Amino acid sequence: MTTPGRLVRVLGFAFAAAVSIGGTIGPGILRSPGLVAAEIGEPWLIHGAWILGGLYALLGTWMVAELAVTYPESGGLYVYPRIAFGPGAGFAIGWSDWLATCASAASIAVTAAEFAAELWTAAQGREAWLAAGLVALFCAFQSLGIRLSARAQQVFAAAQAGAMLALAAACFLAEPASAPARGATHGGLTLAGLALAMRFIIVDYDGWYTAVYFAEEDTNPARNIPRGMILGVLVVIAVYLLINAAFLHVVPAGELARARLASSEVASRVFPGTGARIVSAVAALASAAVLGPMFLTTTRILYGLARDGMFVAAAAGVSRGGTPELALWTSGAATVAMIASGTYEQLIAVGAVLFVVNYLASFVALHRLRRRDPATARPWTAPGQPWTNLAAIGLSAAYLGGVAANDWANSLAALALLAAAAPLYKFARRNIAS
Numbered sequence: 001m002t003t004p005g006r007l008v009r010v011l012g013f014a015f016a017a018a019v020s021i022g023g024t025i026g027p028g029i030l031r032s033p034g035l036v037a038a039e040i041g042e043p044w045l046i047h048g049a050w051i052l053g054g055l056y057a058l059l060g061t062w063m064v065a066e067l068a069v070t071y072p073e074s075g076g077l078y079v080y081p082r083i084a085f086g087p088g089a090g091f092a093i094g095w096s097d098w099l100a101t102c103a104s105a106a107s108i109a110v111t112a113a114e115f116a117a118e119l120w121t122a123a124q125g126r127e128a129w130l131a132a133g134l135v136a137l138f139c140a141f142q143s144l145g146i147r148l149s150a151r152a153q154q155v156f157a158a159a160q161a162g163a164m165l166a167l168a169a170a171c172f173l174a175e176p177a178s179a180p181a182r183g184a185t186h187g188g189l190t191l192a193g194l195a196l197a198m199r200f201i202i203v204d205y206d207g208w209y210t211a212v213y214f215a216e217e218d219t220n221p222a223r224n225i226p227r228g229m230i231l232g233v234l235v236v237i238a239v240y241l242l243i244n245a246a247f248l249h250v251v252p253a254g255e256l257a258r259a260r261l262a263s264s265e266v267a268s269r270v271f272p273g274t275g276a277r278i279v280s281a282v283a284a285l286a287s288a289a290v291l292g293p294m295f296l297t298t299t300r301i302l303y304g305l306a307r308d309g310m311f312v313a314a315a316a317g318v319s320r321g322g323t324p325e326l327a328l329w330t331s332g333a334a335t336v337a338m339i340a341s342g343t344y345e346q347l348i349a350v351g352a353v354l355f356v357v358n359y360l361a362s363f364v365a366l367h368r369l370r371r372r373d374p375a376t377a378r379p380w381t382a383p384g385q386p387w388t389n390l391a392a393i394g395l396s397a398a399y400l401g402g403v404a405a406n407d408w409a410n411s412l413a414a415l416a417l418l419a420a421a422a423p424l425y426k427f428a429r430r431n432i433a434s
Contacts, residue, residue, distance in 0.1 A: 007074055007146075007216050007217045007303075007318055007322055007324075008145075008146055008147075008217060008318075008321070008322030009216075009217055009218065009219050010146060010147055010150070010217065010219065010322065011146070011150055011214050011217045011218045011219065011224075012218065012219050012220070012224050013223070013224040013227055013228050014154055014228075015150045015153065015154065015211075015214070015218075015228070016211040016214070016218065016224050016225050016227070016228020016229060016232070017157075017211075017227075017228040017229075017231045017232045017235075018150075018153045018154040018156075018157035018158075018228075018232075019153055019157070019210045019211050019214070019228075019232075019293050019296070020207070020208060020210055020211050020228060020229050020231075020232025020233060020236070021157040021160070021161055021232045021235050021236060022153050022156050022157035022160060022210075022289050022290060022292065022293050023207035023208075023210030023290060023293030023294070023297070024204075024205060024206070024207030024208055024210070024232070024233075024236045024290075025160055025161065025164060025207075025236055025239060025286060025289070025290065026108060026204070026207075026286050026287060026289075026290040027108070027111050027112075027115070027283040027286045027287045027290075028200075028203060028204045029164070029204050029239075029240060029243055029286075030243075030261070030262065030263035030279065030282065030283050030286070031261055031262055031263065032200045032201065032203075032204050032262070033046070033243065033244050033247045033248075033256060033262045033263075034256045034257060034258075034259045034260075034261070034262030034265070035197075035200045035262075036049060036050070036197045036200055036201060037253045037254075037256045037257035037262075038257035038258075039193040039194070039196045039197040040193050040194060040197045041253050041254065041257055042253065043248050043253050046244060046248070046253065047241065047244060047245070049194070049197050049198060049201055050201060050240055050241055050244055051237075051241070052198070052201075053198065053201035053202055053204075053205050053240075054205065054233075054236075054237035054240065054241070056202070056205070056392070056395050057205040057208040057233050057236070057237070058230075058233055058234070058237070059388055059391060059392040059395070060208060060209065060359055060362075060363070060392055061208050061209070061229045061230055061233045062230075062382035062383060062384075062388060063362065063363050063366050063382050063388070063389050063392055064077070064080075064209045064212050064229075064359075064362055065212070065225055065226040065229050065230070065380060065382065066226075066366065066378060066380055066381055066382045066385075067079075067080045067212070067362060067365070067366055067369075068211070068212035068215045068221065068225050069215070069221050069222045069225055069226065069378070069379045069380045070369075070376060070377070070378050070379065071083055071215075072215035072216055072218070072221045073215065073216055073304065074213065074214070074215070074216040074217070074300045074303055074304050074307075075094065075213070075300060075301060075303065075304020075305070075307075075308075076097065076209070076212055076213035076297060076300055076301055076304070077093055077094075077097055077209065077212070077358045077359075077361070077362050078090050078091075078093050078094030078097060078301055078304055078305065079304060080361070080362045080365040080366065080369075081093045081361045081362070081364075081365045082094075082308070083365070083369065084364075084365035084366075084368045084369050084372075085365065085368070087308065087310065087425075087429075088422075088425050089361070090308075091305065091310050091421055091424070091425040091428070092418055092421035092422075092425070093357075093358055093361050094301050094304065094305050094310070095420075095421045095424060095425075096354045096357065096358060096414075096417060096418055096421070097301055097354075097358050098298055098301040098302060098305075098331070099334075099347065099351075099354075099417070100347065100348075100350070100351035100354045100355060100358075101294055101297055101298050101301070101351075102298055102331060102334045102335045102338060103338055103343075103347035103348050103351050104206075104294060104348060104351060105135070105291060105294040105295065105298065105331075105335045106131070106135075106335045106336075106338035106339045106347075107348050108287050108290055108291055108294065109131035109132070109134045109135050109287070109291060109335065109339060110127060110128070110131045110339060111283070111287050112131065112134055112283075112284050112287030112288055112291070113127040113128070113130035113131040113134065114127050115279075115280040115281075115283040115284040115287065116130060116280075116284050117130070118276065118277065118280035119277060119280050119281060119284065128339055128340065131339050132336045132339055132340070134288070134291065135291075135295075135332050135335050135336050135339070136332065136336070138291050138292060138295055138332075139295060139328055139329060139331075139332035142292070142295055142296065142299070142323060142328055143319070143321075143323050143325060143328060143329075144321060144323075145319070145320075145321020145322055145323055146217060146321060146322035146323060147321070147322070148321075149292065149296065149323075152292065153292050153293065153296075156288070156289040156292060157289065159285060159289065160285060160286055160289040160290075161235060161239055163282045163285055163286070164239050164242075164243060164282070164286070165239065165242065167243070167246070167263075167267075167278075167282055168239075168242040168243055168245075168246035169246075170270050170271070171246035171247065171249055171250045171266060171270055172246055172249055174249070174250055174269065174270045175250075176249050176250070191402065191405075192402075192405075192406045194402070195399070195402030195403055195405070195406045195407075196406060196407075198399060198402070199352050199403060199407070202352065202355065202356060202399065203348075203351075203352050203355070204240065205236065205240075206355050207290070207293065208229070208232065208233045208236065209229070209359075209362075210293050210296075210297055211225050211228055211229045211232070212225065212229075213296065213297045213300040213301070214296070214300065217322065221379075222379030222380055225380075226380045246266075247262055247263075247266050250266050250269050250270060251265055251266055251269065261279075263279045263282075263283070264276060264279050267279045295328065295331060295332065295335075298327075298331035298335075299323070299324050299327045299328040299331055300324070300327075301327075302315050302324070302326075302327035302330060302331060303315060303316055303318075303324040303327045306324075306327065309428075309429070310425065310428045310429070311428065312326070314326050315327040315330065346413075349407075349410045349413075350410050350413045350414045350417060352403075352410070353400065353403055353407075353410055353411055353414035354414050354417065354418075356396050356399055356400055356403075357400070357414065357418070359392075359396055360393065360396040360397065360400070363389055363392045363393045363396060364393060366382075366389055367386065367389055367390070367393065370385070370386065370389075
């Protein structure tokens with residue numbers, strides 16, 4: 001049984017922190033250290049790039065947390081451009097956010113299936129079916145209600161972070177790598193190399209904002225969301241820096257850059273003979289842990305759009321357990337379709353651009369709303385305003401400029417996807433809102 005527009009206020013600080021951690025730490029961190037090393041090789045540059053990515057995520061957390069507690073509505077990053085610039089701008093961000101997150105969920109589900117197949121040989125050759133089954137399983141579980149989903153997410157987040165920290169600890173206990181010969185590392189830092197490296201890093205940090213999708217379901221958003229988000233992003237930064245330091249402790253940067261899968265190269269040295277299976281288990285856990293937040297967020301995006309008359313009204317229906325059922329299963333079906341078609345890989349590349357476009361839209365919306373509505377009560381204010389927000393805007397614009405200069409094909413595809421929102425918005429307003 002569903003009722004329109006009735007989400008359940010049962011979430012708190014623990015969920016906000018857990019969903020921020022679980023929605024961010026995924027299997028990408030087991031691969032990305034090698035990809036980053038291939039672009040900017042020197043260890044101090046690698047650490048600096050991950051710190052820069054973490055600071056950017058922390059800045060973003062401050063800004064979006066202020067928006068979430070000032071405008072505690074379901075729908076996530078779609079909400080703030082809609083309030084600041086109108087429903088058309090909001091729809092464009094909601095459309096890109098939903099599509100990119102479904103693509104990410106498809107990629108993560110396939111990754112989880114591939115690693116699970118390493119542990120369960122009977123699944124080999126059936127990874128797409130297993131991935132689709134995982135999507136259906138997570139959707140079915142979430143349909144049981146938000147309380148159960150919240151408890152499960154807290155357990156997953158703790159297990160996920162614990163597994164990563166255990167892997168890092170094992171690396172530090174192993175014999176350190178020998179110092180590389182002079183000139184054996186990467187030749188130096190270039191703008192193109194930094195832009196490509198930051199693409200991997202920003203995608204790995206993506207998810208720091210996940211808690212804002214549930215502002216309407218939080219018992220005390222002004223208190224819980226900023227605290228939970230900040231704790232969550234600080235945990236993620238610490239885990240990522242430890243993983244990178246641990247990997248470089250075992251494998252020199254030059255060798256890490258040449259490894260097909262950084263974590264496998266590391267594990268083969270730390271756990272001879274069993275390394276591949278250990279990495280597969282950690283990666284499968286990380287993949288499964290991040291799927292829950294992804295479906296929770298895509299569901300809230302469609303719910304928000306439907307409630308505002310830009311998606312079918314039935315998607316705003318909520319079950320007694322607090323789950324927007326039609327929005328949930330629509331997101332699951334779209335994810336399975338992407339798995340079956342294989343288009344998610346291209347969408348992920350485009351999504352790396354769209355994610356930052358979505359951040360930038362939120363930061364600009366905050367700047368406009370602060371100037372337009374100075375008397376609005378703000379239960380929590382981001383430190384250092386307005387300079388920190390201007391810094392977040394500048395970093396976002398710089399990143400998009402660097403990507404556009406070095407990856408013009410995916411940048412144009414992202415622009416085309418955003419442009420496609422215009423006719424979709426007109427269709428939705430004409431045929432759904434009427």
